[in-house]
Amino acid sequence: MPKKKGQKKNIPRDFTINDSANAPKPVARVKKSTTEVTWDQIADDDLDIVEEINEDGTKNFVYKKKRNNSKCEDNIDDRPGNVYPEIIWYWISQFIKPDDIGNFAGINRATYFITRCESFWRGIYRRYCEKHPKLPVKLQIDTFRAYGLRQRVIRALYHTHDVFIKKVAQQAAQDSKPHDLVKRRCVSVWYCKGAAHWSIYFKLKKMQATESVQSHDFFEELGRIDANPEENTQVLQVNCQHFYEVPPLMGMTLSSVSVVLSQGFRHHRLHLGFNTGSHNVSKDILPECTVVLDKVVNIFVFDWWHPKYPHFDNNLPINVVDEESLPVLKKDFFATRDADL
Structure with a gap:
């Protein structure tokens, strides 16, 4: 029936199934409001069914206007609470662990x-x-x-x-997870000969979605206490019984990692796949360059804060990119040897 102007809708005290079936909105979540209106004052889309509890304990369901959250949201600065001077937080900071x-x-x-x-x-x-x-x-x-x-x-x-x-x-005490290094960019590779094995290091940096080069004033850069050239960088250390030559990998992205048992079942064999660019990293794309390290004794992954992370120096900032920090390879890697002719 059409609504008549000035006529109020009386909601019965006992809420029936018919009221729910013919309600303009499903009764799912009860919202509180303070403004009670009539049918002729607002449209159906602006109505909401609200449960009210009377003084005698009985419940009553009424139609009320929805609350406009965009206008009624409290400003954070206007919320009740105590605002302490910064000097208070400064003194408290001296006791923070x-x-x-x-x-x-x-x-x-x-x-x-x-x-x-x-x-x-x-x-x-x-x-x-x-x-x-x-x-x-x-x-x-x-x-x-x-x-x-x-x-x-x-x-x-x-x-x-x-x-x-x-x-x-x-x-x-836990096993290292070299598989978590996938999609990181290789920054540098170097070797170290120990007493009983060779250690091969791969420095890998996490690729950001948007990398921008910011130019800072030199004196402003000197005052940056949060400067950390090694941030988002991890080092993969592989200890092998023998030396293995690794091709130039700087700038390439680690696309696959596989650890299997080597022949004799005493050691492991590590397969590292690399591709040029992060867009080529996928399970369906074969790696452009594969590094195979056999007779692997153990594998470690170190974050920049780890005590065994190889920090070579802590120099002041210079005008070089991080890929040029330490690209160490064998000195005669690109030299042609007589035995290869």
């Missing part, structure tokens, strides 16, 4: 900016790292240098802080 820094930085903007200050990381270093007997000499921080301070303190904590030391020990 290294494993709670992430939670402290997520409280508000003030705590986040405190964790980006040079004084904060020098305080962490002074409380947990300075004069520690297990701190390596290369991680001892001088007084005047700020570049890369954050990453040096984090690396030092993995030598001195008990929580981080236990984390490294737990990872050492």
